[in-house]
Amino acid sequence: MKRKELVDLSFELNNFLLSEHLIQSEKPNTALFCIGKACIIYIRRFIYTIFLNVLKHGKLFRGKSYYKKQYDLKNIFFAPTLNNQRALEDIIQKTNCYFLIDDIKDNNKYPIIQVYLISLKTFIFIIRKYLSLENGKKKNIIGNELINYILTCGFYYVDFYICQNVKIRSLIVSNDHTNFNRAFVKAANEKRIITTYIQHASVADYYPELKFTYSFLDGLDSLYKYASCHKTLDNTTVILLGAARYDSLAQKRQVDKKMKYAIGIGINILDDEKIIEDISHRLSTAFPEYKVIIRAHPNWRKSIHIYNSNISFTSAYDESIDVFLNKIDVLIANDSCIHLDAIKFQVPTLMYTFSKLGFLINIVSLIPNL
Numbered sequence: 001m002k003r004k005e006l007v008d009l010s011f012e013l014n015n016f017l018l019s020e021h022l023i024q025s026e027k028p029n030t031a032l033f034c035i036g037k038a039c040i041i042y043i044r045r046f047i048y049t050i051f052l053n054v055l056k057h058g059k060l061f062r063g064k065s066y067y068k069k070q071y072d073l074k075n076i077f078f079a080p081t082l083n084n085q086r087a088l089e090d091i092i093q094k095t096n097c098y099f100l101i102d103d104i105k106d107n108n109k110y111p112i113i114q115v116y117l118i119s120l121k122t123f124i125f126i127i128r129k130y131l132s133l134e135n136g137k138k139k140n141i142i143g144n145e146l147i148n149y150i151l152t153c154g155f156y157y158v159d160f161y162i163c164q165n166v167k168i169r170s171l172i173v174s175n176d177h178t179n180f181n182r183a184f185v186k187a188a189n190e191k192r193i194i195t196t197y198i199q200h201a202s203v204a205d206y207y208p209e210l211k212f213t214y215s216f217l218d219g220l221d222s223l224y225k226y227a228s229c230h231k232t233l234d235n236t237t238v239i240l241l242g243a244a245r246y247d248s249l250a251q252k253r254q255v256d257k258k259m260k261y262a263i264g265i266g267i268n269i270l271d272d273e274k275i276i277e278d279i280s281h282r283l284s285t286a287f288p289e290y291k292v293i294i295r296a297h298p299n300w301r302k303s304i305h306i307y308n309s310n311i312s313f314t315s316a317y318d319e320s321i322d323v324f325l326n327k328i329d330v331l332i333a334n335d336s337c338i339h340l341d342a343i344k345f346q347v348p349t350l351m352y353t354f355s356k357l358g359f360l361i362n363i364v365s366l367i368p369n370l
Helices: 003-013 031-057 064-071 082-093 112-131 137-144 146-165 179-190 220-226 273-286 321-325 338-344 363-369
Strands: 075-078 098-101 170-173 194-198 214-217 237-240 262-267 291-296 311-315 330-333 349-351
Touching (some): 003 112, 031 146, 064 146, 075 082, 082 098, 082 170, 082 194, 082 321, 112 137, 112 146, 146 179, 170 179, 179 194, 262 273, 273 311, 321 338, 330 338
Parallel strands (some): 075 098, 075 170, 194 214, 214 237, 262 291, 262 330, 291 311
């Protein structure tokens, strides 16, 4: 594939970012700031990945034959986050001849070093296309998310090489919208490899069109959302299976009824960090005998400043949802499917908008009633 085609494809595979309505992504910044930010993130992540693999494995590069041996004639489960893995874990246990890619930063499982090196070759062409865009909301979003566009070139190139040169039986994913998932799925589809999507969380009507051989959805609500906004279901076979991620979740619930004296707060990228900080401190002050545990979605990239030993921070990368829910007595979260997880765990849950949009309530007054 020519560089121009690869760059155009990168913009296509990241078009979900233009629909996600993230206030921080829509913020206008100068082109120089956005390019500088992308360069810093690229360098920082690349250096971190190099040190991680050298320290962990004592070896940085893996040859083509290594990955061929790992992937050949296998069903590849591509699940880089704990949330993704949870949706697939029961299915993985019942699958023969599989390989699980659960960490794309680990060069023993996925050729991430090659991704960075290939992305470097198309870096300037991504920047050129970004600079050629008209000023406005679209350019703001692309500028603020420029690192995703840059790395997508490397992801797709590496994935296409794998799919072309390795006899993969099938590719199974549980995320349909992140750039690295979409790149792998597109490469697999182009080489006529069976692709399967198993829903890992609730979806919205602006999610990308389903382009998998098979799509296992939670139910009709998900089906209607994927069929909305002029999207078609002609490029997949839909199977309404129910939420596979709940198969094992209930079994992990601790049966003891002891109070943990902990309030859990689930946050995602739509939330405002200042409001979260304020609510956390108010809850800690109102209920000093309770710990406050903030758990972030994998895509959370903002900083939260906490100056209270009674408040702690964790994320979906640090611990699975069952570990988190087993530590708390009540959950507070925005519009998120984490409420369904809490209900499955029989943990009382409150919906609260941690942003300047939506509904606001006196959250402190409600806690004693739960």
